[in-house]
Amino acid sequence: MRYRVDNDLLSIQEARINIELAREAAKELKNFSQNQLDTVVEKISHALHPHIEKLAKMAVEETDYGVFHDKVTKNHFVTEYLPHRLNNQRYVGVIHEDKEQKLLEIGVPIGVIVSMIPATSAVSTTIHNVMIAVKSGNAIILSPHPRAKETVRGVIKLIAKTAEEAGYPTGAISCMQLISEKGTTELIEHPDVSLLLATGIPKIIKKFKQSEKPYIYGGSGNGPVFIERSCNVVQSVKDIIDSRTFDHGMVSAAEQSIVVDQPINQLIKSEFKKQGAYFMTEEEKDKLIAILRKKDGSLNPNYVGKSAVYIATLADFIVPNETKVLIYEQPYLDENNPFTQEFLSPVLAYYVENDWQNACERCIELLMNTMNSHTLVIHSQNEEVIRLFALKKPVSRMLVNTPSVFGSMGATTNLFPSMTLGSNAFGIMASSENISPKHLTTVRNIGYGVRKINDCFQKENIGGKEVTDVTIEEVIEQLLKNIVE
Known part of the structure; x- marks a missing residue:
């Protein structure tokens, strides 16, 4: 007897497994320092260099889109110039400290990211999105366009192996093998996914909005x-x-x-x-x-x-x-x-x-x-x-x-080097900037106590007393009285 294989169910199950592995990896990544993450980014960059032209050739042959030499240029851009610009930049841990003002900013990874990859710039977008996810200490699951699935799988296989050898948690970088509409829906709607990221796939926006999750969409140019x-x-x-x-x-x-x-x-x-x-x-x-x-x-x-x-x-x-x-x-x-x-x-x-x-x-x-x-x-x-x-x-x-x-894309300007261009027209986390690791983190602001509440007000007489001698209740009473008058 022959049994029909239900690819939708298999795709849904694969999505759930990838998300579970990514969720556990994200927990580990919370303990990674920026230096540890930088080491992984550097290893990925070096591992990709010998394969730049091969990956460009794969993309042209599989998708039947574009120009080989131009895809090589894009691949060099994200494997060489992007890591160079990321060097010495801090996105997790203490990212800024003002000792004089007693202020701290702490960068915190978002968690699990789902990234939809287009067929038009499949290799360069994949590398870019993984690079900024790793730099910011996040787990990422990629779902490639069916027209570029073999190429993207090949890129991720190389990147994931390199990252894990450099100490990145297993399951933190993965790629869907079975692509189906229901599997994609599972990725988008799963409660353990923290952020949705897509470039140049307008049909996906409706699903993103329905998920009610934060999302970033690099939209059409026109x-x-x-x-x-x-x-x-x-x-x-x-x-x-x-x-x-x-x-x-x-x-x-x-x-x-x-x-x-x-x-x-x-x-x-x-x-x-x-x-x-x-x-x-x-x-x-x-x-x-x-x-x-x-x-x-x-x-x-x-x-x-x-x-x-x-x-x-x-x-x-x-x-x-x-x-x-x-x-x-x-x-x-x-x-x-x-x-x-x-x-x-x-x-x-x-x-x-x-x-x-x-x-x-x-x-x-x-x-x-x-x-x-x-x-x-x-x-x-x-x-x-x-x-x-x-x-x-x-x-x-x-x-x-x-x-x-x-x-x-930040090649001939000093904008951040990016294959995903933000637009205020899209996204719960809409940004007009080129998407970078800072968009994949949240910033925790720390402020130390430096003054008493009464020190916030100018010295003046309230009811015959200097403001420094007045209680906060008296200040509020006087403010309310002024409003009524």
């Missing part, structure tokens, strides 16, 4: 870039193309809409064409949208992470072989504008505005259209315009004169 008249034209165009084509446009922080200052429109357009941009006709735009979106309007994954020439060919229009990005110029933004959707491919919308004030309004309109955008870029040498843009925009981060992809 960000505009404003090219102001004082900019360096050649460099600005190069930055945008470098960013939008990196990993074939799969990084959520990449520019999606270009807003151009009218006086330099022709210069900008000419430079884009010179550097490999193709401006589509109305008919070509319609053909492109028809393949990038399904009938229900959702993103078609078959065209994610593909080159501009590849998707143009499949959309049945011809572009030069050297084409890097596809651009569609449109006069206004309407409710059905398809370019507010994140395509995760080298496609850009293009708008022209008369001056920076109108460009400012257009950028706000683009940012508010989906309420998902977390990053805005401006190319300008006018510091006044830059400051006014920063003050007015409903966005979590603004970048100046840098490619959005590299600036947002």
